[in-house]
Ligand SMILES: Nc1nc2c(c(=O)[nH]1)N(C=O)[C@@H](CNc1ccc(C(=O)N[C@@H](CCC(=O)O)C(=O)O)cc1)CN2
Ligand SMILES: Nc1nc2c(ncn2[C@@H]2O[C@H](COP(=O)(O)OP(=O)(O)OP(=O)(O)O)[C@@H](O)[C@H]2O)c(=O)[nH]1
């Protein structure tokens with residue numbers, strides 16, 4: 001299905017509390033759809049609403065009982081967030097008041113908005129493409145300024161424009177390659193004359209660059225998972241506490257203290273790093289500890305980085321060697337602990353209680369995690385990376401075929417698939433199912 005406004009008949013008028021639950025200075029009930037203006041008039045008791053103007057009013061319920069003093073704003077479509085008539089009722093930010101105002105809007109003809117429905121309407125009414133709609137959610141979810149900036153770049157349309165540009169270049173290439181298929185008997189090698197090869201490499205390079213910017217954006221919002229693993233008593237929980245700056249995990253001199261996974265978030269260069277303390281790795285008959293070890297091994301598989309802690313007083317044992325061997329090779333870093341007690345060599349050494357502190361661990365984090373590139377990151381989601389990877393695979397296949405003087409048909413097919421996949425990012429090509437999955441993750445009122 002192709003996303004255009006005709007597909008969307010805005011019959012229903014929707015309403016929801018747009019501000020977060022809880023209490024705040026001000027709270028907003030937002031209404032969108034054909035009845036918005038009438039609802040604004042009814043709830044505010046006013047005779048008229050000047051477009052895009054803040055009116056002071058007393059909001060009343062359907063029996064005429066006063067609910068709140070507030071401000072009402074009317075945005076006639078299409079110059080509104082959703083592209084439809086929108087009314088905002090700004091009241092005091094408490095649950096009783098806002099639920100009362102929302103109920104008054106329902107009584108005047110509105111229906112409850114679904115999660116993300118305002119933004120979904122903005123998309124369906126061509127106010128924004130899908131990457132922008134998703135950036136709205138990224139922006140709201142951002143809890144670092146770097147993450148918010150990346151989301152804003154995408155909200156302003158930067159991601160969508162980059163994708164569209166790639167799509168146009170692919171469209172040109174397709175036209176050329178498909179055109180050449182109509183002259184199979186010509187002597188001239190059409191694919192060679194049009195520099196299809198060169199143009200394709202240029203597109204692939206831009207795609208790689210875009211993938212990097214989007215992947216940094218995903219990282220900014222999702223952060224990194226760093227697992228502290230090691231044999232019992234290595235000092236994992238002490239390290240977690242020290243990095244978190246609070247006594248999060250129980251620390252004792254007994255081996256096998258930790259069983260559950262404990263998580264603490266820290267910030268590093270604008271990125272979130274989630275540190276996970278785990279049960280000491282060993283074979284044991286204790287069923288509780290065994291479950292802890294199982295969970296630790298599971299988590300290691302999902303980690304971006306695993307620190308394997310080794311007690312420098314104990315030295316590197318055969319058990320350490322065995323556990324180290326089970327860790328993912330490309331994501332493991334050995335770390336001597338308790339360096340205040342014993343000088344260790346070979347791997348970076350840290351101490352939670354004395355010299356050299358935990359600086360060497362931070363150095364390793366900076367060395368091993370891709371923390372750079374935040375400056376031009378684009379707010380994006382895992383879904384976008386998957387699409388870009390699919391596009392890259394198709395284009396790699398096209399390039400391979402070209403290099404081997406393979407059939408133009410195959411090249412055309414790969415280009416078509418790549419081109420179509422790109423459309424899933426901006427929503428040029430979308431299904432109701434895709435929209436359903438995307439907007440279900442939004443909050444009500446967004
Ligand atoms: N009170 C309030 N604050 C808000 C929002 C809102 O809906 N209400 N937003 C909701 O997310 C964000 C702002 N986004 C908005 C985007 C477009 C339009 C809008 O009316 N656009 C018209 C007019 C543009 C103009 O005058 O330049 C348009 O695009 O035609 C409004 C809000 C953040 N702050
Ligand atoms: N001197 C010194 N002692 C430490 C340091 N880190 C941990 N310890 C001690 O080592 C012992 C074990 O520390 P934990 O942090 O509980 O070790 P763990 O790896 O979490 O152990 P399990 O949960 O049993 O797997 C405790 O007595 C800590 O006080 C350190 O940097 N210096």
Ligand SMILES: [Mg+2]
Nearest residue numbers: 236237257258
């Ligand atoms: Mg522990």
